[in-house]
Amino acid sequence: MKRSFLLLASVALCISTAMAQAVHQPTIGKTAIRLYNQPAHRTEIILPQVKGYNIYKGDFHVHTIYSDGEVTPRERVREAWYDGLDIIAITDHLELRSYEKFMLKAHAPYNPDGKPYEYIRGGAGNKKDPTTPIYCDLDATYDEARSYVEKEEIPIMVVRGTEIWRNARTTGEYNAFFLKDITDVAKPDIIESLKEAKSQGAIIIHNHPGWRRKTMDKSEDQVKIYEQKLVDGIEVVNGLNLYPQMIDRCVEEDLTIFANTDCHRTSAQYFPRGGEIFRTMTFIMAKECTEKAIKEALLKRRTIGYSHNHLIGEQMWLEEFLNAAVECKVVAVNEKKGHRAFQLTNHCSVPFILRRGKTIYTLNPFQSLRVNFGKNKETGKYSNPTFQVDNMWTVGDKHPKMVIEIDK
Ligand SMILES: [Zn+2]
Incomplete structure (x- = not known):
């Protein structure tokens, strides 16, 4: 602590x-x-410093009215700030732009004949001819959000991104962010799109890997995409859905764990606001909130997924997080009964569900609990508080067992 x-x-x-x-x-x-x-009430989510890193809160998957979302880019960034986020990547679909047809219709009275222009579905969204040109500026959404936060002085990092989607069952879907130009990513072939994103220095993640699929195994197309090192991370949590097997894949294949909302409507439609449960997000352990430091942290896999007060990650980071958040003091030593009494204090906004055998303790945010631990039968020495943390998920679809260190 x-x-x-x-x-x-x-x-x-x-x-x-x-x-x-x-x-x-x-x-x-x-x-x-x-x-x-x-x-303007911002939900402040207090998190500990872990191994000298600050924790920044990011959502790398949201949509706006410019693809199939229901809110404007401005509302997305304002809402993200209210929700306590530090970073947001707006990731409208490359292939799906529902507003185009609507705008052509709405603007028809400007046309000499009063009739809407013909709607041409350009790019890879056009199944018949994916080489059809796109008649809109794919970067406009990001530009609007970015200029808005600058003008309104909203302290949040907006990241240029897009969702690349061809077929949920075969290719799967990917988010690329920290892009330089979204329009250039719109190639007829998905591998070419992902390669272009990579060449722009983007981070690419595999979204909701089980969506519309019966298996979590990689499809033929996905094997190709992974083999070409086009994937940096996996959305282990999408909204409120956890894909536990993907924690193992992240560890085995050196990929980063992400938890994102994939919000299409306002976040308040899916997550309570201003309470003790926050929207799904990725905790990023970084030195500072700059593009360089955040990218470095993401590529070095310093993340923990957060969703509905569950924490998803590698055991090492979960353990560091728990020990940084919880202060542990010996308040009494009872030699007669052979136990030590501990006071555990949770200094962060996330609760910990601590299981010891059949007993479950909830260590709520900014509260303390007292618990006794005796001696280890084998060593004869006093043991530290040890629990299975039921709201943490790690490799092997398991809740990790953890020792809480005593603070000096
Ligand atoms: Zn999406």
Whole structure:
């Protein structure tokens, strides 16, 4: 448990209390009395520093009205900030742009004959001829979101991305982000699209690997895509769906674990807002929130997936996370009874479900619990608190067993 982290958390609490007191002042305008000033409430998700890294919160899979989503790029980034995120990649489909047909119809009165222009489904979305040109700017969504956060001074990193999709059953679907030009990625062939994304320095992840499929094994096309080293990570959680076998694949094939929402509607439709459960997200352990540091962290697999208060990752990072978040103190030593009493305090926003045999303890955010542990029968020495953490998932479809270190 890091002292600096404790200090930071208490400063954050003080600031939020001060702000909460300041907002109840009604202001009187010339014609209206404002009954209440609704401030922009951001959900602050307090997470520990792990091995000297800060944890940043990212969602690398969301859609807007410019593909098949139902919100604008502006609302997406504003919502991401409200939801406590630091990074968001807008990943509209390359092949699916539902708004095109609608806009042609809506703008028909501008045309001399008042009739809409013919809708031409360009690019790989056109099954008959994927070489058909695309008559729109695929980068416009990102540009709008990016210029909006700059203008409104919203402190969130917006990443240029796209979802590359041909056939859910055969090719699977991939998100490429940290792109330089989305339009250039729109190639008729999926491998060419992924190669172009790679050449732009993008990170590519395999989305919802079990979607519309009966097996988690790689299809023939997926084998080719993986073999050409075009995949950097896997969406082990999509929305609220966990693909546990994919944790094993990530470890075996040196790939990064991701958890994303794939939001098409507002996030509040899928996840509660302002409560104790947050939207699905990827925790990224990085030195700072810059493109370079985040990319480095993602390529070095320093991530933990978060979904509905479950944590998904490699045992080593989960263990580091638990020990960084939980302060463990010996509060009594009872030689007569042969046990030590511990106080465990959770200093982060995520609860831990700790199982010891048949007993389950819930260590809620910013609460403490007391627990006794006796001596190890073999060594005769006092043991540290040891639990199976039921809301953590790691390799082998398992909840990891962990020792909580005593803080000095
Ligand atoms: Zn999607």
